[in-house]
Amino acid sequence: xxxxxxxxTLLAFIIFFSCHQVSQQHPILxxxxxxxxxxxxxxxxxxxQVATPEKMPERDYATWCLLITEARDKNYxxxxxDSLINVAIQYFEKKKDINRLSEAYxxxxxxxxxxxxxxxxxTAYLKAKELVRExxxxxxxxxxxxx
Numbered sequence: 746x747x748x749x750x751x752x753x754t755l756l757a758f759i760i761f762f763s764c765h766q767v768s769q770q771h772p773i774l775x776x777x778x779x780x781x782x783x784x785x786x787x788x789x790x791x792x793x794q795v796a797t798p799e800k801m802p803e804r805d806y807a808t809w810c811l812l813i814t815e816a817r818d819k820n821y822x823x824x825x826x827d828s829l830i831n832v833a834i835q836y837f838e839k840k841k842d843i844n845r846l847s848e849a850y851x852x853x854x855x856x857x858x859x860x861x862x863x864x865x866x867x868t869a870y871l872k873a874k875e876l877v878r879e880x881x882x883x884x885x886x887x888x889x890x891x892x
């Protein structure tokens with residue numbers, strides 16, 4: 746019950762303040778990203794509130810694909826496909842966004858491992874590891890050491 750109230754309050758807060766902010770990124774995406782590591786269930790809840798994510802601007806849709814994949818993974822929801830993370834990878838490759846791309850390849854590796862595609866997963870992990878050296882993301886860098 747407490748979690749539902751927190752989620753509803755958080756959603757109301759985002760909707761209320763989204764009208765007053767000029768942002769480069771959709772406010773729900775920003776908020777989901779902020780709470781992802783501590784409260785992945787809240788991040789997932791927020792991301793699932795986007796009714797038609799494919800109608801978002803291309804950058805926001807790619808970010809949504811990455812974040813929803815990460816949120817599902819952190820909430821132990823079984824992956825059945827890698828199609829969403831592939832959308833993110835294609836976009837971030839095209840835009841040469843190394844930070845997002847390294848994170849997307851790491852997520853792709855997690856998904857492919859779960860789907861028993863071991864060789865493809867290893868390739869994705871190695872791409873993430875190679876790219877993370879060029880980023881400022883210390884959390885992802887730490888994960889790449891484990892790979």
